Amino acid sequence: MSTAKNPAATLRRREVVSALLERRGKLLVVTGLGSPTWDCAAAGDHPLTFSLWGGMGGACAVGLGLALAQPSRRVLVVTGDGEMLMGMGSLATIGAKRPGNLAVVVIDNERYGETGMQTSHTGQGIDLAAVASACGFAEARIVRKAAEVAGVRAAIHGRHGPLFYQVKVKAESPPLVMPPRDGAWLKHRFRWTLLGGGALN
Numbered sequence: 001m002s003t004a005k006n007p008a009a010t011l012r013r014r015e016v017v018s019a020l021l022e023r024r025g026k027l028l029v030v031t032g033l034g035s036p037t038w039d040c041a042a043a044g045d046h047p048l049t050f051s052l053w054g055g056m057g058g059a060c061a062v063g064l065g066l067a068l069a070q071p072s073r074r075v076l077v078v079t080g081d082g083e084m085l086m087g088m089g090s091l092a093t094i095g096a097k098r099p100g101n102l103a104v105v106v107i108d109n110e111r112y113g114e115t116g117m118q119t120s121h122t123g124q125g126i127d128l129a130a131v132a133s134a135c136g137f138a139e140a141r142i143v144r145k146a147a148e149v150a151g152v153r154a155a156i157h158g159r160h161g162p163l164f165y166q167v168k169v170k171a172e173s174p175p176l177v178m179p180p181r182d183g184a185w186l187k188h189r190f191r192w193t194l195l196g197g198g199a200l201n
């Protein structure tokens, strides 16, 4: 739904995600299922990316747990508006725990892209950034312009959180780029890289 308050999106999801993951350093990344996972894989497979292949609604909860367990590391959740809507209660829990090292980026195409581009709630005026703001996030806003993306990346690495960015993107389906598929292997690789080999004993 394009209105004066909600103009047609111009940002392209792959460009946004690859810019956000540029020079990511020690950043820990959790990806919401479907298209946001393909976007992150397209930016390059990485041992410190934990991809959720099917757990819809769980990305923010996993990111919160990670942020609490690893307070000296920055944690980024990259997810979709549909996935975020399913896990909306996690925003309240993040607001209650207020992890300063957690950022959430919602790639908002206003659609359930993966299952046929059905209009989601954000396409009918529901403002997830306002929900995050009401839940006490340190910063929560909608992002529409390419010029804002570098600032979001800088905030992910340095600003005291929790942070929430709802990035309005065009509804498009770029070519699938999939990360490794085995969930147990992904978890072990992540833990090994983060904690060292002893963590797997």
Ligand SMILES: Cc1ncc(C[n+]2csc(CCOP(=O)(O)OP(=O)(O)O)c2C)c(N)n1
Pocket: 032, 033, 034, 035, 036, 054, 055, 056, 079, 080, 081, 082, 083, 084, 107, 109, 111, 112, 113, 114, 115, 120
């Ligand atoms: C519990 C559950 N319900 C439904 C699905 C099917 N499903 C997979 S991806 C998806 C849509 C995700 O939409 P969104 O998070 O907005 O991502 P997009 O692909 O639009 O970027 C759905 C409904 C699922 N995997 N799990």
